[in-house]
Amino acid sequence: xxxxxxxxxxxxxxxxxxxxxxxxxxxxxxxxxxxxxxxxxxxxxxxxxxxxxxxxxxxxxxxxxxxxxxxxxxxxxxxxxxxxxxxxxxxxxxxxxxxxxxxxxxxxxxxxxxxxxxxxxxxxxxxxxxxxxxxxxxxxxxxxxxxxxxxxxxxxxxxxxxxxxxxxxxxxxxxxxxxxxxxxxxxxxxxxxxxxxxxxxxxxxxxxxxxxxxxxxxxxxxxxxxxxxxxxxxxxxxxxxxxxxxxxxxxxxxxxxxxxxxxxxxxxxxxxxxxxxxxxxxxxxxxxxxxxxxxxxxxxxxxxxxxxxxxxxxxxxxxxxxxxxxxxxxxxxxxxxxxxxxxxxxxxxxxxxxxxxxxxxxxxxxxxxxxxxxxxxxxxxxxxxxxxxxxxxxxxxxxxxxxxxxxxxxxxxxxxxxxxxxxxxxxxxxxxxxxxxxxxxxxxxxxxxxxxxxxxxxxxxxxxxxxxxxxxxxxxxxxxxxxxxxxxxxxxxxx
Numbered sequence: 472x473x474x475x476x477x478x479x480x481x482x483x484x485x486x487x488x489x490x491x492x493x494x495x496x497x498x499x500x501x502x503x504x505x506x507x508x509x510x511x512x513x514x515x516x517x518x519x520x521x522x523x524x525x526x527x528x529x530x531x532x533x534x535x536x537x538x539x540x541x542x543x544x545x546x547x548x549x550x551x552x553x554x555x556x557x558x559x560x561x562x563x564x565x566x567x568x569x570x571x572x573x574x575x576x577x578x579x580x581x582x583x584x585x586x587x588x589x590x591x592x593x594x595x596x597x598x599x600x601x602x603x604x605x606x607x608x609x610x611x612x613x614x615x616x617x618x619x620x621x622x623x624x625x626x627x628x629x630x631x632x633x634x635x636x637x638x639x640x641x642x643x644x645x646x647x648x649x650x651x652x653x654x655x656x657x658x659x660x661x662x663x664x665x666x667x668x669x670x671x672x673x674x675x676x677x678x679x680x681x682x683x684x685x686x687x688x689x690x691x692x693x694x695x696x697x698x699x700x701x702x703x704x705x706x707x708x709x710x711x712x713x714x715x716x717x718x719x720x721x722x723x724x725x726x727x728x729x730x731x732x733x734x735x736x737x738x739x740x741x742x743x744x745x746x747x748x749x750x751x752x753x754x755x756x757x758x759x760x761x762x763x764x765x766x767x768x769x770x771x772x773x774x775x776x777x778x779x780x781x782x783x784x785x786x787x788x789x790x791x792x793x794x795x796x797x798x799x800x801x802x803x804x805x806x807x808x809x810x811x812x813x814x815x816x817x818x819x820x821x822x823x824x825x826x827x828x829x830x831x832x833x834x835x836x837x838x839x840x841x842x843x844x845x846x847x848x849x850x851x852x853x854x855x856x857x858x859x860x861x862x863x864x865x866x867x868x869x870x871x872x873x874x875x876x877x878x879x880x881x882x883x884x885x886x887x888x889x890x891x892x893x894x895x896x897x898x899x900x901x902x903x904x905x906x907x908x909x910x911x912x913x914x915x916x917x918x919x920x921x922x923x924x925x926x927x928x929x930x931x932x933x934x935x936x937x938x939x940x941x942x943x944x945x946x947x948x949x950x951x952x953x954x955x956x957x958x959x960x961x962x963x964x965x966x
Contacts, residue, residue: 475678475679475794475828475829475830475831475832476502476503476504476678477503477504477506477676477677477678477679478494478503478504478505478506478677478678478679478680478681479506479507479508479667479675479677479679479680479681480505480506480507480508480680480681480683481508481509481654481667481680481681481682481683481684481689481690482507482508482509482682482683482684482685482689482799482801483507483509483635483639483649483683484509484631484635484683484685484799485631485634485635485638485799485813485816486683486685486798486799486800486801486816487507487509487635487681487683487799488507488635488638488639488642489529489638489813489816489817489820490681490683490798490816490820490823491505491507491638491639491642491647492533492638492641492642492645492647493529493532493533493817493820493821493824494647494820494823494824495533495642495645495646495647496532496533496534496645497532497824498824498827504648505642505646505647505648506647506648506649506650506675506677507642507647507648507649507650508650508652508654508667508669508675509649509650509651509652510651510652510653510654511651512653520628520629520630520631520739520741520746521549521552521626521627521628521726521737521739521746521807521810522549522626522627522628522629522810522813522814523568523626523809523810523811523814523902524568524624524625524626525814525817525818525902526626526627526813526814526817527625527626527627529817529821532821533638533641534641535637535641537963538962538963539963540629540634540637541627541629541959541962541963541965542963542964542965542966543633543637543965544627544629544630544633544634544637544965545629545630545633545741545742545743545744545965546627546628546629546630546741546742546963546965547627547628547629547722547724547740547741547742547955547959548608548625548626548627548628548724548955548958548959549568549625549626549627549628549724549725549726549810550567550568550599550600550602550603550608550623550624550625550724550725551565551566551567551568551599551600551603551725551726552565552566552725552726552727552728552809552810553565553603553725553726553727553728554566554728554730554858554911554914555727555728555729555730556729556730556731556864557728557730557735557858557862557914557915558861558862558863558864558914558915558916559862559863559864559916560864560866562916564594564910564913564914564915565594565597565600565603565604565725565910565914566809566907566910566911566914567594567597567599567600567603567725567910568599568624568625568626569597569598569599569622569623569624569906570597570622570906571593571596571597571906571909571910572584572596572597572938572941573941575929575934575937576925576926576928576929577925578923578925578926579895579905579909580596580938580941581593581893581909581913582893582922582923582925582926583922583926583929583934583937583938584596584938585893585919585921585922585926586922586926586927586931586934587931587934587935587938589918591938591942593909593910593913595942595945596938596941596942596945597910597945598619598620598623598945598948598949599623599624599625601945601946601949602623602724602948602949602952603723603724603725605949605952606721606722606723606724606954606955606956607724607949607952607953607954607955608625608724608952608953608954608955608958609623609952609953609958610623610625611623611624618944618948619944619945619948620948620951620952625724626810628726628739628740628741628746629741630741630743631813650669650675652669652670652671652673652675653669653670654667654668654669654684654689655668655669655670656668657689657690657694659694659695661793662695662792662793663793663794663795664677664680664690664694664695664793664794664795665677678794679794679795679796679828680794680795680796681795681796681797681798681823682795682796682797682798682801682802683797683798683799683801684801685799685800685801686782686800686801686804687801688787688797688800688801689801690795690797690801691787691790691792691795691797691801691802692787692797692801694795695792695793695795697787697788697789697792697797698787698788699783699785699786699787699788699803700785700786700787700788700803701783701784701785702784702785702786702852703783703784703785704876705784705852705856705859705876705878705879706784706805706806706852706855706856706859707752707754707755707869707872707873708734708735708750708751708752708784708806709752709753709754709781709782709783709784710750710751710752710753710758710761710779710780710781710782711748711749711750711751711779711780711782711806712748712749712751712758712761712762712765712777712778712779712780713746713747713748713777713778713780714747714748714765714766714769714773714775714776714777714778715744715745715746715747715773715774715775716744716745716747716769716770716771716772716773716774717744717745717771717772717774718740718741718742718743718744718745719745719770719771720770721954721955721956722740722742722955722956722959723740723955724955726738726739726810728808729768730862730864730870731749731751731764731768732755732756732764732866732867732869732870733751733752733755733756733761733867733868733869734749734750734751734752734756734761734869735749735750735808736748736749736750736764736765736768737750737807738770742959742964742965743965745770745771747765747769747773748765748807749761749762749764749765749768750806750807750808751764752869755867755868755869755872756869758779762777762779765777782800782804782806783804784804784805784806784852785803785804786802786803786804786844786845786848787801787802787803789841790802790803790819790840790841790844791823791837791840791841791844792837793832794832796819796823796840798816798819798820798823799812799815799816799819800812802815802819802844803815803848805848805851805852805855806855808855808858809851809854809855809903811851811855811902814902815847815848815851818847818902819844822840822843822844823840826839826840843900846899846900846901847900847901847902849879849881850898850901850902850903851902851903852879853878853879853881853882853885854902854903854907854908854911856878856879856882857882857886857908857911857912857915858911858915859873859876860873860874860876860878860882860886861886861911861912861915861916861917862874862915863916885908886912886917889908889912889917889919890917890919890920891919891920891921892919892920892921892922892923893919893921893922893923894923895908895909
């Protein structure tokens with residue numbers, strides 16, 4: 472195949488329009504023609520309202536002003552995720568973005584904290600954790616080198632449908648053509664897609680196709696027949712009820728995930744409403760009972776009935792086959808526990824740009840794309856499984872199943888390494904860094920049996936003085952931060 476000039480994206484929503492906006496920004500106008508086919512008749516999942524910090528880089532890369540983006544989407548800031556009732560009923564902890572403490576003697580802070588007996592909660596040494604619980608926020612101050620205020624890591628909560636609409640306007644200004652229509656038939660020859668046939672007897676030809684058709688996986692699954700690798704033995708949740716409610720209480724700068732008998736409930740605060748949902752395993756509860764659980768735990772009356780979303784966790788064995796790449800839910804699904812859905816779209820399209828074909832399709836490029844995609848999905852999968860496996864709950868069949876299940880060898884090895892001396896290592900370019908793994912491992916109750924021997928090279932008095940100083944600095948920094956609501960009102964309040 473030569474002359475790959477016509478790029479056709481199938482499906483809109485966040486996946487389609489993130490792909491279109493990124494490709495338009497990077498590839499530019501002229502050489503490539505970018506078209507997006509979507510139908511107003513087909514709904515989108517649209518519950519991906521919580522993100523992780525890399526979304527900031529993506530928005531900047533495609534030219535979105537951050538304050539404008541937040542105003543347009545009713546967005547708020549996010550410093551982390553609070554987990555309630557996960558380790559045991561009544562317990563809570565936060566996976567806060569950014570570092571915990573500061574390195575000392577070329578060792579992670581937590582090694583000295585362990586050596587001193589872990590006297591104070593680890594959360595005391597994270598500015599994101601303390602600011603989130605205090606309802607405070609500010610953007611980082613790079614001019615304050617050496618201060619925790621210089622490196623505040625943050626992400627966003629926002630209305631995913633409004634985000635897709637904003638991206639559409641942005642992409643169309645850069646020359647992306649939107650084609651309204653429903654795909655009724657796909658022409659495929661020799662493992663390559665040639666054209667789409669739309670309702671109304673229309674035909675859209677292309678040289679390269681991106682499948683953003685969501686869980687339908689119209690191109691990668693139904694047309695090309697790429698097998699699906701099922702991960703439900705490790706992640707048994709396969710349903711979610713979703714419903715918005717009016718904003719209630721202070722505007723908190725964090726997501727909350729509250730564990731229930733057969734799943735968990737999300738709470739995502741936006742400027743104009745709160746997003747709520749109950750992710751559950753249908754093998755351990757029925758849909759009606761799960762709906763009741765959600766409705767009983769809402770903070771205010773919903774304006775509409777909740778809607779049910781069915782899914783299966785896992786991934787396509789190859790995300791790129793022939794002249795087709797699947798991005799978003801078409802390539803696989805991991806439940807929204809750690810807010811990775813939009814990130815996986817972002818990383819997929821940026822990976823595609825890095826390996827974008829020239830005049831032909833190179834097998835080495837396709838192999839590398841699929842290798843990186845598989846490694847990323849497996850790493851995120853392990854991180855999510857960790858939350859379930861490390862529970863100490865035995866009050867329901869669901870949690871007993873999670874405690875007893877065998878986990879992937881890659882995850883078990885990481886848990887064993889941490890359990891011995893608190894050692895953590897980031898593997899390659901995986902998404903979650905050592906502080907993320909640390910907070911979840913400790914938050915779920917896995918206390919290492921020992922610490923790194925080099926942590927004993929300082930006297931206990933010296934180490935304690937440094938640890939106490941970190942705690943004091945974090946508290947002082949939080950005290951000077953404005954409230955989350957005041958910061959939004961001053962910079963990016965929605966109309």
